[in-house]
Amino acid sequence: MRSIVYYLREFFRPEWVRKFFFAKTAPLVAPSYFKDYPSLTEKECTGCLTCMMICPAPGAIAVLHKKDGWEPEIYPGHCIRCGLCVEACPEGVLSSGRILDVTRRDKTAFSSWYRLQVDDTLCMRCGNCCVSCPVNREIDPQLAGTGTSASDEVIMRIEGGRVTILHEEKCTGCKTCENNCPNRAIRVARMVEGVHLEEAEA
Amino acid sequence: MYLLNTRETVLDNLERLTGSRINTAYMIPGGVRFDLLPEDAAAMLADLVKVEGEMRRHTGMFETGPLIALRSKGIGVMDREEAIRAHTVGPTARASGVVCDLRLRHPTYRELGFTQVTRTEGDNFARIMVRFQEVFQSIDLIRKCIDSLPDGPIRGGGLCKAGEVSYGGEAPRGELTYSIKTDEYGRVVDIAIRTPSIMNIEACAHSMIRDVTSIADVTSTFISSDPCIACNER
Amino acid sequence: MSILQDIKNAVRSRSIHVAYVDVGSCNGCDIEVLACLAPRYDIEQYGIYVHNNPREADVLLVIGSVTPQWVDKLRDIWEKIPEPKVAVAIGNCPISGCVYARRGTLTTPPVENYIPIAAQVPGCPPRPTEILSAILSVAPLIYKDYEEKQR
Amino acid sequence: MIVKDAVCPFCGCLCDDIEVEVEDDRVVAVTNACELGTTKFMGEKRMKNPILRDGDRWRDITYDEAVQYAADMLLSAERPLLYGWSGTHGEAQCVGVHMAELVRGVIDNTSSVCHGPSILAIQEVGHPGCTLGVVKNRADLVIYWGSNPxxxxxxxxxxxTRYAEGFFLENAFRDRKVIVVDIRKTETANIADEFVRIKPGGDYAVLSALRAIVQGKTDTIPRTVAGVTREQLVRVANLCKNAKFGAVYFGLGLTMTRGKYKNIRNAIELVSELSRHTKFTISAMRGHYNVYGSNEVNTWMTGYPFGIDYSRGIAFYNPGETTAVDILARKECDAALIVGSDPAAHFPRKCLEHLADIPVVQLDPYPNATTAFCNVQIPVAVTGIDAEGTAYRMDGVPIRTRKVLSTDYLSDREVLSRMCALMQEALER
Incomplete structure (x- = not known):
């Protein structure tokens, strides 16, 4: 009995009755602060591939070489909308939600560097890693065309019967080599640290 | 359904802080990604009041409504010994009077004055009520956190190094343990996850359901142990 | 004939029955489908009813990167749905496998390999609004004048 | 000394961009080559001089003695078999054909146990092929069928294919699709866009199903064909039809499974069917670096690509009768000259039992499984390392291999020419 009274009281509250008859559901819109898929801003992409390296989802972002320069492209079926690429981009090419404003306000940034490792016992020296590496392709177009490189500026090269890593510091950590190695011989380690910018830098 | 509406309010706050509802991508080694603005904090506090009010009403419905309270009282009883023997964790264990909450040992929670919610009945009603009471407790904890949140940098930097760590945290469903082994560059080599639902579902199957006489009560008993199917289907 | 077709169109656009199947998801997209039911979005105001019986469903929501155990069961479920039917992939996992699309994971995405997918809702997880608008936009495309198109 | 642009004499790719570092007539480092090529260039365990089986032991002999032994063996034989030829240069193969004609023997090359069926199929329906350069510059879809590159x-x-920049393709690396068809998940399948896993022996059925789909008869396809779902087949067929230029590369997984040359015939007909919608080519993944060359040399000299029987005085070709395996299995031949191949590692047991009974001379720089069966082994210079010569790449492009170091070894051509001259002298007498 007590509970029936409770329920009657509950359901004849003015607030509830008002809601029952006049409530409207929210329209199908996303709030402005929603981190949607990153969109391009006016800024020019330099092709540093930082966004590709920090992306945690496989195949979600690629920086493509278009006719008028570089341009990052998001693949919606892969992107998990974490917004890390937006935050990591040093040029502010991408924008999503209010990440750019917030990072500028908080003076936060990511500092990152990469390590490359090749397991010689697994490696077939097929050269897939060297040829697929976007940085290598940029530095030495001949490499992409013929599979060999005479340049000493590339990140890695088949030299002396094994994959030799010449310039680890040039690696942008995109993991293209790792994904295209059939034997999992090459591994890229991404070292990322979340930091605050110094006052002078900011 | 109305509880889900309350959940929307919570998710709104989460979204305002991190920019997305579920996959927040908020924490990074050594800190978090975005700072909590004063106006966001104020909005959050205002919403907390709303959530608390709604939850009080819902709790009242559960406690006094005959449809729920009477149907769940004394059903699916699991006493303290059984709960301990079945290694139950989280609210399922706490409803049977087991002292089992990793937050008791966590320094931050200690500072916030955390106390464990415990009930001794061990039936479906107790398990539901423990969860309700934990919501109020969490609301209080969040308020205390927002009050005592210090200013300053939100990122301390920090890297994953080689090593092996096993850490248990208190997830909504109970104790969640991760054992991770990383190599020298912080890449995960080996990972083992122990989810709370594994023990709770076992306990549900072996001790709670044993005394249930009506088939309709099986469902409610099963749900009251709060099983996460995705956690078990790994 | 066309009057009957018009009635069918009107009825079908007002009552879309949805069944959802979780083929190995992390629970994130499940809970967002559930959130569609909440008063905030209120899926039923659009005439969409969620119940998990494939025999009476029109739309199948597929959630999760496909685990090998689910492959044959998913096909069975798909075949149990009466025509006309559509499948909608919710979230990144059925589309590409998302973060599970790497070596060493016991998943076999994408779900397109097993059943035909009419619409994809990308996102990890997608917002309830996105799920809603996807169902609302794909269902009429398939159901409108279904019998006419069959001929 | 660094030799640039050397040609790698290992597989049918004949990579011509190898840099070899030579010190004191030894290869010390190889750049650009793959694991297989590097190992071949750096190979150390070469035999010093010809060896003769003497009871249970090996005796060192001179080149003259060895050549004389081989010439005598071939001349005294009723039906000699000259087998191999895929691991040597084209000039030596020329001499080999002359020798076969001289002694009225059977000359066969290794393609009779690898891509022979492909050649039979090509003889039936033609070869819609192209060079690798065309594939590199134009193809936006590559199918590896039964091969593991x-x-x-x-x-x-x-x-x-996969990673090369194409002259006529923008974003070649991203846009180029690779489909791997195999019975198990090979390493190539790891990096393929689409992996079609078929049940062993199901190639013919899958090819026929694809042909039906391309012809628009999808409704006739059952739910699975040899373990491949209909949806996947339709997807593959659509990928093929929507490609601007497609290339199929097939390996022994297609030629040497049930169906043999009919598989290839079906594949070629699928390609010509696809060519009604778009441009498609098909090529074989030839194994040895000059196995294509041995087919070429044999064809222009005798008219037939492999398995040529000179016992009637004229070239006679009947695969299944005049190929090495059949001749050995029927215990017909009574002497064998093996050049640049290793039949002992690949032939059926029945053939090897006969090979053990007859006198065998082998020309090979390294000891191998056939060494155990032969009476004389003559070490020769390795084409591409210490001998020059012409080799044919897998797409039929002749490439002149280079000599990167000089040794005292005689080349295949020199040894065979001396053998041939001796035999000619003996026959004239």
Whole structure:
């Protein structure tokens, strides 16, 4: 009995009755602060591939070489909308939600560097890693065309019967080599640290 | 359904802080990604009041409504010994009077004055009520956190190094343990996850359901142990 | 004939029955489908009813990167749905496998390999609004004048 | 000394961009080559001089003695078999054909146990093929059917197909699709866009199903064909139809499974069917670096690509009768000259039992499984390392291999020419 009274009281509250008859559901819109898929801003992409390296989802972002320069492209079926690429981009090419404003306000940034490792016992020296590496392709177009490189500026090269890593510091950590190695011989380690910018830098 | 509406309010706050509802991508080694603005904090506090009010009403419905309270009282009883023997964790264990909450040992929670919610009945009603009471407790904890949140940098930097760590945290469903082994560059080599639902579902199957006489009560008993199917289907 | 077709169109656009199947998801997209039911979005105001019986469903929501155990069961479920039917992939996992699309994971995405997918809702997880608008936009495309198109 | 642009004499890719570092007539480092090529260049365990089986032991002999032994053996034989030829240069193969004609023997090359069925199929329906350069510059879809280039032709993907920059393709690396069809998940399948896993022996059925789909008869396809779902077949067929230029590369997985040359015939007909919608080519993944060359040399000299019988005085070709395996299995031949191949490692047991009974002379720089069966082994110079010569790449492009170091070894051509001259002298007498 007590509970029936409770329920009657509950359901004849003015607030509830008002809601029952006049409530409207929210329209199908996303709030402005929603981190949607990153969109391009006016800024020019330099092709540093930082966004590709920090992306945690496989195949979600690629920086493509278009006719008028570089341009990052998001693949919606892969992107998990974490917004890390937006935050990591040093040029502010991408924008999503209010990440750019917030990072500028908080003076936060990511500092990152990469390590490359090749397991010689697994490696077939097929050269897939060297040829697929976007940085290598940029530095030495001949490499992409013929599979060999005479340049000493590339990140890695088949030299002396094994994959030799010449310039680890040039690696942008995109993991293209790792994904295209059939034997999992090459591994890229991404070292990322979340930091605050110094006052002078900011 | 109305509880889900309350959940929307919570998710709104989460979204305002991190920019997305579920996959927040908020924490990074050594800190978090975005700072909590004063106006966001104020909005959050205002919403907390709303959530608390709604939850009080819902709790009242559960406690006094005959449809729920009477149907769940004394059903699916699991006493303290059984709960301990079945290694139950989280609210399922706490409803049977087991002292089992990793937050008791966590320094931050200690500072916030955390106390464990415990009930001794061990039936479906107790398990539901423990969860309700934990919501109020969490609301209080969040308020205390927002009050005592210090200013300053939100990122301390920090890297994953080689090593092996096993850490248990208190997830909504109970104790969640991760054992991770990383190599020298912080890449995960080996990972083992122990989810709370594994023990709770076992306990549900072996001790709670044993005394249930009506088939309709099986469902409610099963749900009251709060099983996460995705956690078990790994 | 066309009057009957018009009635069918009107009825079908007002009552879309949805069944959802979780083929190995992390629970994130499940809970967002559930959130569609909440008063905030209120899926039923659009005439969409969620119940998990494939025999009476029109739309199948597929959630999760496909685990090998689910492959044959998913096909069975798909075949149990009466025509006309559509499948909608919710979230990144059925589309590409998302973060599970790497070596060493016991998943076999994408779900397109097993059943035909009419619409994809990308996102990890997608917002309830996105799920809603996807169902609302794909269902009429398939159901409108279904019998006419069959001929 | 560094030799640039050397040609790698290992697989049918004939990579011509190898840099070899030579010190004191030894190869000390190889750049650009794959694991297989590097190992071949750096190979150390070469035999010093010809050896003769003497009871249970080996006796060192001179080149003259060895050549004399081989010439005598071939001359006294009723039906000699001259087998191999895929691991040597084209000039030596020329001499080999002359020798076969001289002694009225059977000359066969290794393609009779690898891509022979492909050649039979090509003889039936033609070869819609092209060079690797065309594939590299134009193809936006590459299908590897029953071949595993990562293990067998490691640089095929990076030089010609998956990773190479195409002259007529923008974003070649992203846009180029690779489909791998195999019975198990090979390493190549790891990096493929689409992996079609078929049940062993199901190639013919899958090819026929694809042909039906391309012809628009999808409704006739059952739910699965040899373990492949209909949806996947339709997807593959659509990928093929929507490609601007497609290339099929097939390996022994297609030629040497049930169906044999009919498989290839079906594949070629699928390709010509696809060519009604778009441009498509098909080529074989040839194994040895000059196995294509031995087919070429044999064809222009005798008219037939492999398995040529000179016992009637004229060239006679009947695969299944005049091929090495059949001749050995029927215990017909009574002497064998093996050049640049290793039949002992690949032939059926029945053939090897007969090979053990007859006198065998082998020309090979390294000891191998056939060494155990032969009476005389003559070490020769390795083409591409210490001998020059012409080799044919898998797409039929002749490439002149280079000599990167000089040794005292005689080349195949020199040894065979001396053998041939001796036999000519003896016959004239």
């Amino acid at each position: 990562i293990d067998a032709h490691p640089r095929h993907l990076s030089r010609y």
